Structures are given as C-alpha cells and as structure tokens.
Amino acid sequence: MATAGWANERSRLALTQTLPAESPAQAAQRTQGASVFNQPWLIAPSLAQPEFDGLGPLYNALSCGACHLLNGRGDMPDSGPPLRSAIVRLSTRDKQGAVVDEPHYGVQLQTEGIPGVPAEAQLSVRWVEQSSAWLDGQTIRLRAPKLQVRALGYGPLAEGTMLSLRMAPSITAAGLLEAVPESALLAIAQEQLAQGQGVHGQANRVWDIATRSVALGRFGWKANQPSVRQQTQVALHEDMGITSSLLASPNCMPEQRACLDAPDGGHPEITDDLLDALVAYQQSLVPPSQQAPTRETSEGSALFERIGCASCHRPNLPVDAPVASKLGASEIHPYTDLLLHDMGDGLADGRPDGLASGRQWRTAPLWGLGLAPLIRPGALYLHDGRARSVTEAILWHGGEASNAVRRYRELDASQRRAVLAFLSSL
Numbered sequence: 001m002a003t004a005g006w007a008n009e010r011s012r013l014a015l016t017q018t019l020p021a022e023s024p025a026q027a028a029q030r031t032q033g034a035s036v037f038n039q040p041w042l043i044a045p046s047l048a049q050p051e052f053d054g055l056g057p058l059y060n061a062l063s064c065g066a067c068h069l070l071n072g073r074g075d076m077p078d079s080g081p082p083l084r085s086a087i088v089r090l091s092t093r094d095k096q097g098a099v100v101d102e103p104h105y106g107v108q109l110q111t112e113g114i115p116g117v118p119a120e121a122q123l124s125v126r127w128v129e130q131s132s133a134w135l136d137g138q139t140i141r142l143r144a145p146k147l148q149v150r151a152l153g154y155g156p157l158a159e160g161t162m163l164s165l166r167m168a169p170s171i172t173a174a175g176l177l178e179a180v181p182e183s184a185l186l187a188i189a190q191e192q193l194a195q196g197q198g199v200h201g202q203a204n205r206v207w208d209i210a211t212r213s214v215a216l217g218r219f220g221w222k223a224n225q226p227s228v229r230q231q232t233q234v235a236l237h238e239d240m241g242i243t244s245s246l247l248a249s250p251n252c253m254p255e256q257r258a259c260l261d262a263p264d265g266g267h268p269e270i271t272d273d274l275l276d277a278l279v280a281y282q283q284s285l286v287p288p289s290q291q292a293p294t295r296e297t298s299e300g301s302a303l304f305e306r307i308g309c310a311s312c313h314r315p316n317l318p319v320d321a322p323v324a325s326k327l328g329a330s331e332i333h334p335y336t337d338l339l340l341h342d343m344g345d346g347l348a349d350g351r352p353d354g355l356a357s358g359r360q361w362r363t364a365p366l367w368g369l370g371l372a373p374l375i376r377p378g379a380l381y382l383h384d385g386r387a388r389s390v391t392e393a394i395l396w397h398g399g400e401a402s403n404a405v406r407r408y409r410e411l412d413a414s415q416r417r418a419v420l421a422f423l424s425s426l
C-alpha cells in the first residue's frame with residue numbers, strides 16, 4: 001500500500017492533488033500552472049489577456065483541461081458527432097520505407113481553425129460491433145471504432161497514410177513516471193524475457209528535442225514522448241497551436257497560407273515562465289490513494305498477480321532519490337512497466353511511433369482507474385475508448401497478454417468479481 005504522507009481523498013478532484021509545496025513561491029507557481037492547464041487560449045491579438053493569445057491558427061481544443069478533464073481521461077462520442085478529446089496522428093512512408101510525417105497535414109489532424117483558416121478535417125467515428133465474448137453465460141459485446149475523415153481542407157491525404165486514433169489518457173501523477181530510473185525499466189524487460197511466458201516488453205526510444213539525443217519514451221499511448229516538458233510543448237503545439245521556446249514555429253504546413261499569414265500571439269506564444277509553471281504543476285501531482293483493502297480486493301490483487309496481469313501492470317516501481325525524499329516513499333504504485341507490448345491484431349493501429357510497431361502499446365498505468373467513472377461518468381477505456389467497461393478492456397487484450405486473459409476467463413465468477421473490485425479500488 002502507498003503510505004506516503006500526502007493529503008489524499010478519493011473524490012472527483014483526486015487527480016488534481018499535489019505534493020505539499022516547499023515554499024510560498026513554489027505553491028504560487030503550482031497554482032499558476034493549474035490555471036494555465038485549464039486556461040482557454042484566445043485568438044491573437046487579445047488585449048484583455050495577451051499572455052494567453054495565439055490559439056491555433058489550427059488546433060484541436062482550447063485548453064489542456066478540455067481534453068484531460070480534472071486531469072483525467074477524455075471521452076469518445078457515439079457514432080456520428082465530432083471527436084472532442086481524442087486526436088488522430090498520421091504518418092506515411094518515404095521511398096526508402098522510413099516513416100515520415102504526412103506531407104500535407106503533418107503529424108496530427110487539427111479539426112479546428114480560427115476564422116479564415118480552414119480546419120484540416122472533420123473527424124468522427126462509427127462504432128462497429130466486432131465480436132462478442134462469453135463470460136458466465138453472459139454475452140459481452142465488443143465494439144471497435146471506424147474512423148471517418150471528412151472535409152479535408154488541404155487536398156487528399158498522401159497515398160498509404162497511416163492513421164492512429166487516440167483518446168486523451170489521464171495524466172495521473174505524470175511527474176512520478178518521469179522519476180522511475182531507466183535501469184529499473186530495462187531490468188523489467190530482461191526479467192520478462194527470462195521468464196519465457198510470452199511477455200517481452202520493449203523500451204521505446206524517441207527524440208528528445210531539448211537535449212538533441214535519443215531518450216527513453218515514457219508518455220503517450222505508445223510511449224512516444226520522453227518527458228513531461230516535451231509532452232507539454234508538443235501538446236501546446238499540436239493540440240492548441242501554441243508555440244513555445246522548443247517548438248517556436250507555427251504549426252502550419254508550407255501550403256497552408258492562411259495559417260502562416262494569421263497573426264500570432266508572440267514569440268513564443270507561451271512564455272517560459274508560464275511553461276515552467278505548467279510543467280511544475282504536472283510534476284507535483286500525486287496519485288490518488290488506493291481504497292483501504294477489503295477481503296475481496298485483497299483476493300483480487302493476489303489473483304491479478306497470479307494470472308499474470310502484474311507482469312506488465314507492475315504494482316511497484318522505484319523512483320529516484322530526490323523524488324523519493326519529497327514523496328517520503330521510495331516506490332510508487334502505477335501498475336505499469338512503461339514498456340511497449342504487442343497487444344495483438346485486435347488493438348493494432350498499424351502505425352509505428354518511434355520504435356513502437358503498429359501492434360505495440362505502452363502498458364497503460366492503472367493507478368486512479370477506479371476513479372475514472374467518478375471523474376467522467378460513462379468513462380471509456382483503452383487507447384481509442386472502445387471499451388465501455390473494464391471487463392471489455394480486459395477482453396480486448398491479445399498478443400503478449402493472451403495467456404493472462406485466458407487465465408482471467410478461466411477464473412470463476414466470484415474470482416473475476418474480486419479482480420474487478422481490486423481494479424476499482426486503484
């Protein structure tokens with residue numbers, strides 16, 4: 001059990017709790033960071049709030065908090081209405097077969113433009129009931145999204161464009177995931193291989209723009225970002241069209257004249273001070289405390305280990321010394337190994353991302369999972385929100401997780417209830 005000494009409450013606000021500040025200046029910076037997170041950006045020029053202008057010209061949403069509601073996950077619409085807190089990444093292959101950004105639209109489709117700037121596309125999904133699974137004489141229907149790309153604003157997509165639909169994940173205690181030593185994660189990958197149970201995680205390797213070097217990927221559904229800071233600047237750039245010191249040119253492709261000609265909100269649009277606050281805020285977030293164990297959740301936790309869920313969803317990861325001393329604990333309980341795993345055809349998006357193949361995904365952290373329906377009623381699971389319940393999410397696991405799911409299906413009904421009770425206590 002987590003026994004670190006932060007104030008902790010399992011409420012809708014659970015994911016917004018931070019470590020105690022060490023100084024009034026630090027407290028003030030975090031408060032500022034939290035308000036930047038929820039600040040809707042404005043079209044430039046804004047006389048009222050010049051520090052928050054520069055929205056777009058092409059963008060997906062107005063604020064971080066619009067997608068990560070109360071720091072939790074986004075959602076997916078039913079068949080038809082536009083995506084709001086999910087995005088579509090795209091890439092194609094060059095003549096040599098290397099994966100490159102799509103030449104007309106870049107790495108992400110922006111579904112909104114400021115007045116005078118055509119949006120890149122309208123995005124929606126159509127849900128297709130794919131299969132059904134039996135559990136205890138009950139049919140569980142599984143659905144998968146078919147992405148609909150309409151009203152392309154700048155001509156057709158390049159031939160062979162690969163698309164990846166991703167719902168916003170929660171940002172639960174993101175800074176703590178950054179503090180797990182790389183060596184610990186690589187050791188887990190080796191251990192999985194040595195166990196020979198078909199689970200063999202792989203570290204993603206991605207480009208760290210600030211240090212100009214290859215780094216371990218930790219964030220995103222495919223672990224394609226190395227740090228909270230870079231993840232934040234990419235989000236500002238791709239999701240909201242806000243330039244920052246690292247990504248200083250506007251998010252417009254060469255043919256997007258109206259985008260290039262639109263007024264900007266400064267150079268860069270977010271100042272380093274506000275960016276620092278936004279990053280510091282996320283780095284100070286603590287995970288929610290788990291519910292006090294009951295006989296049922298303890299049984300569920302033991303089963304979770306026994307059937308092999310915990311070989312990927314690691315209950316304990318170490319954190320480096322500076323963070324450990326702030327936390328008052330040397331371990332965190334995120335239920336992930338931050339490694340990539342082949343999850344089978346069912347979940348594959350066919351689009352590589354760094355070293356991640358089109359079949360691999362980062363083990364989703366499960367801390368805070370039980371709060372998801374409280375924060376957003378009707379919470380959805382998995383990278384594209386296809387799972388309407390935790391049970392559906394489990395039944396979609398394939399590939400390296402096939403053995404664990406088979407064992408899950410072989411449990412009796414009360415054992416499975418115990419696993420679910422355990423998961424909702426996280």
Ligand code: HEC
Nearest residue numbers: 060061063064067166167168171219220221232235236239
């Ligand atoms: C349009 C919706 C949207 C907006 C706006 C948005 N995000 Fe995200 N965010 C996402 C999606 C989708 C992902 C997963 C991306 C991926 O898999 O590559 C993500 C991933 C993240 C992660 C990684 C979490 C993890 O554990 O993997 C962090 C941190 C994050 N966003 C922070 C931010 C911040 C800070 C902002 C505002 C500057 C922001 N996001 C704005 C949709 C959004």
Ligand code: HEC
Nearest residue numbers: 309312341347361362363364381382383393400401404408
């Ligand atoms: C081989 C590694 C692996 C094993 C074993 C595994 N998982 Fe996962 N799990 C993942 C990955 C990767 C994802 C994200 C997949 C995606 O979004 O497409 C995930 C996602 C989930 C999610 C959804 C999380 C979210 O935030 O949407 C739940 C719930 C879950 N796993 C529970 C389990 C349970 C219960 C077991 C044991 C029966 C298990 N997993 C076994 C790798 C694994």
